[in-house]
Amino acid sequence: MITVPQENAKLGIAVEDFDPLQVSPEQLTELKQLVYQHRIVVLRNQTLSSAEFVAFGRRLGEVETYYQPMYHHAEHKEIFVSSNVKKDGEQVGVPQTGKFWHHDYSFMPRPFGLTLIYPQVVPQKNRGTFFIDMAKAHADLTDELKAEAADTRVLNSVRRYFKIRPTDVYRPITDIMAEVERETPAVAHPTVFNHPVTGETLLYLSEAVSYQIETADGRPARAGLLEDLLEACGQADTTFEHENIHLQTFDKGDLLVWDNRALVHRALHTPNPEPTVSHRVTVHDEHPFYPGIGAE
Ligand code: 7UC
Ligand code: FE
Numbered sequence: 307m308i309t310v311p312q313e314n315a316k317l318g319i320a321v322e323d324f325d326p327l328q329v330s331p332e333q334l335t336e337l338k339q340l341v342y343q344h345r346i347v348v349l350r351n352q353t354l355s356s357a358e359f360v361a362f363g364r365r366l367g368e369v370e371t372y373y374q375p376m377y378h379h380a381e382h383k384e385i386f387v388s389s390n391v392k393k394d395g396e397q398v399g400v401p402q403t404g405k406f407w408h409h410d411y412s413f414m415p416r417p418f419g420l421t422l423i424y425p426q427v428v429p430q431k432n433r434g435t436f437f438i439d440m441a442k443a444h445a446d447l448t449d450e451l452k453a454e455a456a457d458t459r460v461l462n463s464v465r466r467y468f469k470i471r472p473t474d475v476y477r478p479i480t481d482i483m484a485e486v487e488r489e490t491p492a493v494a495h496p497t498v499f500n501h502p503v504t505g506e507t508l509l510y511l512s513e514a515v516s517y518q519i520e521t522a523d524g525r526p527a528r529a530g531l532l533e534d535l536l537e538a539c540g541q542a543d544t545t546f547e548h549e550n551i552h553l554q555t556f557d558k559g560d561l562l563v564w565d566n567r568a569l570v571h572r573a574l575h576t577p578n579p580e581p582t583v584s585h586r587v588t589v590h591d592e593h594p595f596y597p598g599i600g601a602e
Contacts, residue, residue: 307336316552317439317569318346326354326362326561334365338591341420341563342503345439346554349561352424356585359424359561360384363587366563370411370418370588373490376400376471379585386586390579391427398583404573406467406514407438407541410566410588413464413515415493416599419591421571423562429580434555436546436572437564443539443550444498444509451531451538455497458527460511461518463492494520495596497535501567502593510596512570513541541570567595 310320319340326349329337340347354362360382363369372378372386377400379385387399411417423435447455468486497519501508511519513536519527533542540548553574556562564571566588575582 307333307340309340312348315554316550317344317437318348318552318554319344320348320350322350324349324352326352326365327358329365337563338366338420339503341565342501342568345569346437346562346564348554348556349563351559352561353559354424354561356382356385359422359585359587363422363589366420366422366589367418367592368590370590372588373414374471377403384587386588387583388573388586389427389583391581391583400469402573402575402579404571405575406512407436407536407570407572408467408512408514409510409570412495412510412512413462413490413493416590417495417566417595418588419565419567419593419595420589421562421564421566422587422589423564424585424587425556425558425560425583426585427581427583428556428558429582431580432574432576434553434574435562436574437552437554438540438548438550438570439552439568440509440539440570441501441504441506441568444507446550447509447535447538451534454528454531455509455519455535457522458497458519458531459494459522460497460516460532461492461494461520462512462515463517464490464515466517467514492517499596502595502597504568506568508568509535509539510567511535539570 308322312318369384371384377386379387388403389399390401519532536542540550
């Protein structure tokens with residue numbers, strides 16, 4: 307594999323000669339190792355069809371289909387479509403997704419380790435996605451914050467960023483909110499866990515989804531702890547100048563694979579966006595998301 311470091315970048319590496327349809331199992335393992343090590347791998351010069359994109363995801367592990375059909379690609383439900391481009395006058399997928407710091411699916415009981423993004427229509431301006439490496443963020447915490455975060459759990463919910471669906475229009479808002487709580491009840495995850503492959507300590511919380519930290523015995527942690535941790539890692543910085551924030555840009559033909567345990571990300575959408583279409587496939591790799599996940 308021909309790898310090219312990204313200049314002046316905090317994260318990520320590019321691979322020039324990767325053919326997702328021809329690679330050997332050994333090369334797939336090598337790719338995953340690059341993802342865990344560099345957090346983001348940009349596969350250049352890709353020309354996959356949507357069916358091939360899904361097939362590539364399946365070669366990496368168990369593909370997760372997004373729980374809400376309004377995001378699904380018409381022919382391939384495994385593809386999550388972020389798009390502001392209409393087709394035959396109809397909305398396709400959902401526009402303006404992910405414009406908040408988050409890990410994908412951290413509001414679900416079993417998040418996945420790998421996110422694949424394959425931009426289809428790439429804007430000229432404002433292209434890219436912001437990332438923060440939450441392993442570095444944890445390493446840089448003060449000893450006091452590290453001690454406070456250790457052995458706690460973080461409560462996550464999608465409620466703040468649940469998007470109204472066409473079928474929700476004219477429904478009582480209280481019914482919609484009750485449905486969100488019933489279908490996607492808040493989940494608890496460890497606030498800090500070790501990456502199952504690299505062993506690094508990760509801080510696992512996000513501005514969009516996390517709303518409460520609780521101690522090991524189930525009591526609310528210190529008021530302000532969550533805010534202090536978000537501030538320290540860079541997720542509270544609305545100027546995007548925090549030293550932890552990396553803007554990953556891409557061109558047509560790039561396919562990004564990133565580590566959804568170690569990174570939080572935030573879409574870069576402007577209020578008046580240019581046409582943008584992105585396809586996403588998400589994958590459970592062969593490792594538990596964190597040690598003991600699924601256990602009571
Ligand atoms: O519309 C969106 O921004 C979707 C978001 C709430 N969830 C993406 C995910 O995988 O967690
Ligand atoms: Fe996302």
